[in-house]
Amino acid sequence: AQSVTQLGSHVSVSEGALVLLRCNYSSSVPPYLFWYVQYPNQGLQLLLKYTSAATLVKGINGFEAEFKKSETSFHLTKPSAHMSDAAEYFCAVSERNKLSFGAGTTVTVRA
Amino acid sequence: NAGVTQTPKFQVLKTGQSMTLQCAQDMNHNSMYWYRQDPGMGLRLIYYSASEGTTDKGEVPNGYNVSRLNKREFSLRLESAAPSQTSVYFCASSGSRTSGASSTDTQYFGPGTRLTVL
Numbered sequence: 458a459q460s461v462t463q464l465g466s467h468v469s470v471s472e473g474a475l476v477l478l479r480c481n482y483s484s485s486v487p488p489y490l491f492w493y494v495q496y497p498n499q500g501l502q503l504l505l506k507y508t509s510a511a512t513l514v515k516g517i518n519g520f521e522a523e524f525k526k527s528e529t530s531f532h533l534t535k536p537s538a539h540m541s542d543a544a545e546y547f548c549a550v551s552e553r554n555k556l557s558f559g560a561g562t563t564v565t566v567r568a
Numbered sequence: 569n570a571g572v573t574q575t576p577k578f579q580v581l582k583t584g585q586s587m588t589l590q591c592a593q594d595m596n597h598n599s600m601y602w603y604r605q606d607p608g609m610g611l612r613l614i615y616y617s618a619s620e621g622t623t624d625k626g627e628v629p630n631g632y633n634v635s636r637l638n639k640r641e642f643s644l645r646l647e648s649a650a651p652s653q654t655s656v657y658f659c660a661s662s663g664s665r666t667s668g669a670s671s672t673d674t675q676y677f678g679p680g681t682r683l684t685v686l
Contacts, residue, residue: 466608489671500572500658500677501611508672547610551671554599554618554663555626558610 459484459550461531463559471567476520476535478562480548483529489551490531492522495561496544504546507531518542538566569594572678574659580684581649589644589681591659598663600642601675602626602634604655611658617642649685657681 464479482488489508493501505516512524518541522533531548543566548559575590593600598619603611603626613626617636631653633645642661646653658680662673 491674493677498680500679501660501675502677503674506672506674551673554671554673555601555613555616556611556675557627558612560608560610 458557459486459488459552460557461490461548461550461559463546463548463562465562466560467563467565469565469567470538472540473537476533476538476542476564478533478546478548478564480522480531480533480559481529482531482548482550484550484552487526490522490524491549491551491556492516492520492531492533493547493549493558494518494544495547501547504533538564540566540568542566571595572659572661572676574657574678574681576681577679578682580686581646582686583650585649586645586647587649587683588646589657589659589683590641591643591678592641593659593661593676594640595661595676596639596664597661597676598639599661599673600636601660601662602632602642602644603658603660604628604653605658605680606655614644614657649683651685653683654685655683657683 491506492504549556601616602614615634620639659678660675662675
């Protein structure tokens with residue numbers, strides 16, 4: 458079965474600083490990978506997804522992620538954090554149309 | 569479009585009580601899902617329905633039952649609630665292609681139901 462591991466349950470960044478959230482996957486076949494964001498007391502919203510078309514994937518709100526097969530990683534980045542980026546972020550892998558989620562990373566942004 | 573809607577938003581039950589969580593989507597999606605979210609564990613799949621008339625177990629199905637009432641609606645039932653079922657429950661839906669579901673389909677989530685079992 459495919460799975461993902463998110464390194465770091467909490468990340469704190471200053472406003473304007475780089476946001477880097479780490480996700481590693483385990484899969485015996487090329488994976489389909491997703492990043493979702495959850496704002497407080499809301500459901501999950503898709504940020505971006507990798508479907509093998511391009512290794513660098515751009516998403517909403519200035520986020521992007523790079524698929525690296527050699528490192529089995531799909532890290533999420535944003536060059537400059539904004540206060541509105543404070544949320545919980547989930548990496549997920551899709552297998553037979555079902556998602557398996559990582560444990561999540563909570564991002565706080567310091568003014 | 570309302571997207572995915574869930575009722576109720578909040579619920580408190582006593583151990584042994586039963587209840588049904590309702591979910592509906594208006595995106596003509598074929599597949600629907602129920603997840604539970606617990607701190608530090610991400611979201612875990614309880615049950616899913618690949619199409620109208622079919623349901624299958626996910627990772628944590630024990631203590632739950634589901635009904636795919638029609639293409640729009642997918643309900644989750646707790647027959648005898650236990651404190652271990654205290655959680656936030658999310659419904660999701662995906663895939664509107666007539667050719668069938670794909671692992672690249674985006675899942676769209678409802679706002680969640682916060683359930684407490686005393």
